[in-house]
Amino acid sequence: MLLHIAAAVTFSLLGALQFVPGFRRRHRAWMKRGYPIGQGAGRQAVLLSTWALAVGPTTELSRAVLMGASWTLNLLVAEWLIRRRHPAATTASRPTTPAAAG
Structure with a gap:
């Protein structure tokens, strides 16, 4: 059990580094x-x-x-996070047109 806890902590910490911009x-x-697939056991325990x-x-x-529902839920949340639009990033990347500026 101690090995499992150590491996889970290592996975959680090193896995988080994969999201660096x-x-x-x-x-x-x-x-x-x-990452959510690897963390599926936590959601399974809760459900x-x-x-x-x-x-x-x-x-x-x-x-x-x-x-199965726990993995599906984790992946749905991940897809939502990937596909959601960031308002600040979207407006900053749009070209300004003269009609929109006035």
Whole structure:
């Protein structure tokens, strides 16, 4: 268990360095997809324990669905973060037209 904790902490710290702005835009997008897959176990723990508290023990099917749902949820959030537009970045990169300036 100690090895698992040490590996998870190392993954979390070193993985976060992959989001430094100096890395090519495509690399950061793929890391934003890969990182949540690696962190899927944390979301699984939350969903499975919430299920156990609310409903009771999981069946084989409900456990499989909840585990898949945790990865899916992580990836959906990652895609949203990748595709969202930053208002400041969007307005700064737009060319100014004379009609828009007046």
